[in-house]
Amino acid sequence: MGPVVLPLDWQQLSPPGQTVGVDIEPSQYRDAWAQAVERSNINLHFGVADAYRLPFAANTFDAAFLHNVLSHLRRPLEVLKGIYQLLRPSAVIGISHPDFSGQLISPADSLLERDHELYWRLVEHNGGNPAIGKHQRGLLHDAGFVRVEAVAKYSTVGAQDGVRMRAMHGGRLFGGSAIAQQMIDLGWTDRSELEQIIDAWRRWSEQPGAFMANATVTAVGWKE
Ligand SMILES: C[S@@+](CC[C@H](N)C(=O)[O-])C[C@H]1O[C@@H](n2cnc3c(N)ncnc32)[C@H](O)[C@@H]1O
Structure with a gap:
C-alpha cells in the first residue's frame, strides 16, 4: 500500500463523493498532488494540515483512513477523538500501522539487531511508538468507535528481488539520510558504525536463506 495511492484508489470506489488527503509535511502533499493530477481525479483534494488541528467542520465525513501516521x-488517542468529531453518524474509520515488535529476520546478525534498535529508539525519541499496531483496536474503542475489529498481517521479504531491495533500503536509510544524521547528532552512533550496518545488510542479502517479515495491524470501527 503506497503512501498516497490509497486515497486515490479509495476515491475511485466512491466517484460521486469527495476525498481529502492531508499530511503535515508539504513534500508528501506535493507527491500526492502529482499522482492525483496524473489520474485526473477531480474529486480529490490534498492539503497540508496538522492531525491535531484538522481544518474541517464536525459531522463532515462518511469515512476516514489513517496509514502509518x-x-x-505523541498523542494518537487525541487525534482519533478529533477525527471522531469530524465523522457523521454511521461513518467508518480504518487505521493501518506497523508493529515492529513482531519483526522476523534470518540469518540473525548483531548489526541488523542494532539497526532495529536504533530505528526503534529514534521513533520513540521523536514521540512515536514503533509498536503501536497491536494497540489500534483499543485506541479506536477508547476514541468512541464501536464494533471495532483488528487483524494483523505480515509483509514478507523472502525472495531474491525483495531481499536485494531491503538491503538497498538499509543502505539509503543509514547512508546519508536525515534519520542517520539525527542519530549521529544525538550521539547514539557514528558514521563508521552506520557503514558497518550497511555492510551487514549487503552480506545478509547475499545469504541464500535471507528472510525478513514485519507485522502490520489494520483496525476498523464505526461511529454509532
Ligand atoms: C511514515 S510516514 C507515512 C506517510 C503516509 N501516510 C504513508 O502511509 O506512507 C509518516 C507521516 O506522518 C506525517 N505526520 C507526522 N506528524 C503529523 C501530524 N501531526 N499531522 C499530520 N501528519 C503528520 C509525516 O509528515 C509523514 O508523512
Missing part, C-alpha cells in the same frame, strides 16, 4: 504521534 499514528505511530509517529
Whole structure:
C-alpha cells in the first residue's frame, strides 16, 4: 500500500463523493498532488494540515483512513477523538500501522539487531511508538468507535528481488539520510558504525536463506 495511492484508489470506489488527503509535511502533499493530477481525479483534494488541528467542520465525513501516521504521534488517542468529531453518524474509520515488535529476520546478525534498535529508539525519541499496531483496536474503542475489529498481517521479504531491495533500503536509510544524521547528532552512533550496518545488510542479502517479515495491524470501527 503506497503512501498516497490509497486515497486515490479509495476515491475511485466512491466517484460521486469527495476525498481529502492531508499530511503535515508539504513534500508528501506535493507527491500526492502529482499522482492525483496524473489520474485526473477531480474529486480529490490534498492539503497540508496538522492531525491535531484538522481544518474541517464536525459531522463532515462518511469515512476516514489513517496509514502509518499514528505511530509517529505523541498523542494518537487525541487525534482519533478529533477525527471522531469530524465523522457523521454511521461513518467508518480504518487505521493501518506497523508493529515492529513482531519483526522476523534470518540469518540473525548483531548489526541488523542494532539497526532495529536504533530505528526503534529514534521513533520513540521523536514521540512515536514503533509498536503501536497491536494497540489500534483499543485506541479506536477508547476514541468512541464501536464494533471495532483488528487483524494483523505480515509483509514478507523472502525472495531474491525483495531481499536485494531491503538491503538497498538499509543502505539509503543509514547512508546519508536525515534519520542517520539525527542519530549521529544525538550521539547514539557514528558514521563508521552506520557503514558497518550497511555492510551487514549487503552480506545478509547475499545469504541464500535471507528472510525478513514485519507485522502490520489494520483496525476498523464505526461511529454509532
Ligand atoms: C511514515 S510516514 C507515512 C506517510 C503516509 N501516510 C504513508 O502511509 O506512507 C509518516 C507521516 O506522518 C506525517 N505526520 C507526522 N506528524 C503529523 C501530524 N501531526 N499531522 C499530520 N501528519 C503528520 C509525516 O509528515 C509523514 O508523512
